Amino acid sequence: MTRIVQSLAEISEPYDALFCDLWGCLHNGVTAYPAAVAALQTFRAKGGRVVLLTNAPRPADFVKERFAKMNIPDDAWDMIVSSGDAAQDAMFASAVGRKVWHLGPEKDDGFFTHIPAEWEGRANIERVSFEDAEGIVCTGPFHEDTETPEDYRAQFLAAKTRGLKMLCANPDLVVDMGDKRIYCAGALAELYEEMGADAIYCGKPHPPIYDLARRKLSAAFGLPDDSRILTVGDGILTDVAGAAGEGLDCLFVTGGLAAEAFGPDVENPDAGKLEDWLDGQGQSPLYAIGRLR
Structure with a gap:
């Protein structure tokens, strides 16, 4: 049975590293949650390492660019590993061909222009029109504020007819931008499938992002045993399912995407509602908490 805790510090002693989600745990898309920032700072002050493991479709450097505006300080984390990083590796390895059509907003252009050092000189990917593409790289809708996956059905039919594969740079279905819920690349890829x-x-819950996080953590600080890595996240289909697939302990943040399922008090989920909901999802994270703190 999932144990509801009141703070990260209550359970953090056995862990050397956190794989912590960003959206819904550390920030709401607009600003950071101060208590979550403090929890990560405390974990690091005691010698722990914090890997921000995010399904953002942009490389880590572009994820970091927004931190100052959202009041996320540098001393709350050690490194960022994004779905964009892992998907870049797949793209540069020709997972969907060399000529690709980009489905996504302009803010994700860094996915193509920011070439990792290991791919310098051999990352000859060409962005082309839909008509000339060998494959699709999807980082989200063109206009995430207004569009839904259904807006792309006709174009997806044409792409399917041509046998184009889609590389999804963000498996999330939706995220909350402040008070507004928007569709992510994962919802588009789901329709395409x-x-x-x-x-x-x-990205989460799939293995490449976890493999990349382990490699980067190992190179920088040494890799702890999996039993000493705790994952933190609010996505039942991404964070919780991903942790289970990787054999990692998980702290499920109930006050994120599914907050309404656990009663009126976001900070204190109803134990009965939580147990019933998790049973219905077929998941059993080791811990749960209302908000990361």
Whole structure:
């Protein structure tokens, strides 16, 4: 049975590293949660390492650029590993061909222009029109504030007919931007698969992002045993399912995407509602908390 805790400090002693989600745990898309920042600072002050493991479709450097505006200080984390980083590796390895059509907003252009050092000189990917593409790289809707996956059904049918594979740079279905819920690349890829086409995923809950996080953590600080890594996240299909698939302990943040399922007090989820909901999801994280603190 999942144990509800009141703070990260209550359970953090056995762990050397956190794989911590960003959106819904550390910030709401607009500003950081001060208590979450303090919890990560305390964990690091005691010698722990914090890897911010995010399904953002942009490389880590572009994720970091927004931290100052959201009041996320540098002393709350050690490194960032994004779905964008893992998906870049797949793209540069020609997972969907060399000529790709980018489905996504301009803010994600760094996915193509920011080439990791290990791919310098051999990352000859060309962004082309839909008509000339060998594959699709999806980082989200073109206009995330107004569009839904259904807006792309006709184009997806044409892509499927041509046998184009889609590389999904963010497996999340939705996120909350402040008080507004918006669709992510994962929702577009889900529709594409429902239509009978092929999609490739590299972010949570899929192995590539965890493999990349372990490699980067090992190179920088040494890799702890999996039993000493705690994952933190609010996504039942991404964070919790991903942790289970990797054999890692998980602290489920109930006050994120599914907050309404656990009663009126976001900070204190109802134990009965939580147990019933998790049973319905087929997941059993080791711990749960209302908000990361």
